[in-house]
Each structure stands twice: as structure tokens, then as C-alpha cells.
Amino acid sequence: MIKAGIIGGSGYTGGELIRILLNHPATEIDFVFSTTRAGKKVTTAHPDLLGTTELEFTGNVNLDVNVVFLCLGHGNSTTFLKEHNFSLNTVIIDLSNDFRLHNDADFDGKQFVYGLPELFKNEIENAKYIANPGCFATAIQLALLPLAKANLLQNEVHINAVTGSTGAGVSPSATSHFSWRNNNVSWYKPFTHQHLGEINESLHSLQENTGNLFFMPNRGNFTRGILATSYTKFEGSLGDAEKIFQDFYKDAMFTQISDEPINLKQVVNTNHCHIHLHKHDDILLITSAIDNLLKGASGQAIQNMNLIFGLEENLGLNLKAGVF
Secondary structure (H helix, E strand, O other): OEEEEEEOOOOHHHHHHHHHHHOOOOEEEEEEEOOOOOOOEHHHOOHHHOOOOOOEEEOOOOOOOOEEEEOOOOOHHHHHHHHOOOOOOOEEEEOOOOOOOHHHOEEOOEEOEEOOHHHHHHHHHOOOEEEOOOHHHHHHHHHHHHHHHOOOOOOOEEEEEEEOHHHHOOOOOOOOOHHHHOOOOEEOOOOOOOHHHHHHHHHHHHOOOOOOEEEEEEEOOOOOOEEEEEEEEOOOOHHHHHHHHHHHOOOOOOEEEEOOOOOHHHOOOOOOEEEEEEEEOOEEEEEEEEOOOOOOOHHHHHHHHHHHOOOOOOOOOOOOOOOO
16 A cells, blocks of 8 residues: 655645545555644545544654645645655655746756646656645646647647636635625736646656746636636647547546537546637637546646656546536
């Protein structure tokens, strides 16, 4: 059995990891670390697990586990790893943005690999340190990578994406508490969102020069999921575009191309990304949808773990969406 540790287990991504790992046939949770809840039952933070586990949060870290997941706030993973020297045999999967960019990937002798399996599967299989992609970054990259591979991102790309409130983390804020978020929609960080850095690096690994990305992130009045619409000029037919995407994702277990328009509910609570293509005159519209906590975070982290340990890529990730 793979012994797993979770650092920062009281948040949303930590909770999703606990749920998946408890039902994963090849893993055993060794510890769930939390500085604020040490000694308390995991169900005090994740009451939906009542009757499923008797695990307790701990303030102690086992430095010899097989894999550790870092579910810390951005900037905190670097500090944590400086203070805790894990075994050379421990796989580290970081869910923050600390190591995603090329300039940050080499940390204290650890070379972090960007963990987007649809693009870097071979590198992930041979890695020990993974920088898990951001949620917006995952949805947008999966919408644009096939065009970059075909050298077709020659013009500017306009992206509009809306995310659920869980994307802001478990700590309440002025724009995440119910009375503000409910029956409300707003944008934030227009054209400057931090995920643009990793998106551009991935695109440029396939196409050296691409058109500018104009990204408008939005807060939605729902809990989880991301729906992104990206559009750019495309000279070919819709059939040409569909072939480009089908060929690119032919071996991708969790990314599917839909013939019909997609909606958010069909991917929430799954590790899947669904993509739909629409052509209007010389514009190609790509719609992509993911669950921000799963394919955008914890599910993709488990997907990466499976690849590293030579397991079936979808092991423990056969999660089903609900119709309603």
C-alpha cells in the first residue's frame, strides 16, 4: 500500500484528497496534518465523512511516507519544505502555485515537474516532485493546447471563465460569504490573473509564439466548478477543429470532446474535462468545463500520483457526476 500524508487537510482540497484516498484501493492515509485542528477528528472539518473515517488531525509529520500532498496557501509550501526534510524516497505533490513556473521549479535540489497529464504524461511518470496546475489554468490549457500543437494560435485569444466559491478557499472573505455571493456575479483580476503565467508557459512549449491571451475571471454564485469560453480566429472548418482536438486527446483518459453543448453539472464531482467546439464565421469558440476541486486540484493530484507509482491512471477516480 502507498502510505500518504496530507499537509493542510482542513481545507477544501485537503477534504477532497481525504475522500479519494479513503476509497483508493492502493493507498492508506498515514496522517493528516493541521496546525489549527491537531487532535480533533477529521469529521470536525469534513462532516460529510462522518461514519466513513475515525481519522484525527495531527501536528506531527511522518517524513518517510511514500507520497505527501501539500494543500497549503500559496507561498506556504516553500516555507514548509524548508522546515521539513522529507525522505529522498517521498514523492511530493504540491497543490499551491509555488513551483509551477520554470523559474520556481528547481527548489533545494528538487526539480518540480508541471503536473498536467494531457501535456507532460511521460515527464510525470518519471518524476518525484509535482507542481499541480491551477484550476483556471487546467480548464483554459485543455481548451487551447490542441491549437498550439497545430501552431494555430496566431491571433489573440479572448477567455471568459466563471468559477465557484470554493475556488477562493475555505476561509471566509468579503466576496465568498453567502450573503454577498448568492444571486451575484462579478469579475476579478481582469487580464492579470496569476494562472496566466503557467498557461503561457505550457502553450509556448508547443508553439513558440502565440497570440496574446485576454483573460476575464468571474466569480459565480455556485459552489464548485469552472466553465470557460475561449475564442479566437480559425481559418479551417469546424470538422478540421474537431479532428485536431480528437487527435490531441485520443489517449487522454479524462478529457472528452462533446458533440453537444456542455454544461457545468456534467463534470462537477468528477475528474473529467469536457470540451465543446463551435464555429461562427472565422471564429472558433472552445468551451471547457471542469470541477475546480477535482480536475482543477485534488483529482488531478491523485491522477499524477497514479502515474508516478505505475498504477492505472484512473484508479480511485471513477467519480460520477449528478444530473441534478
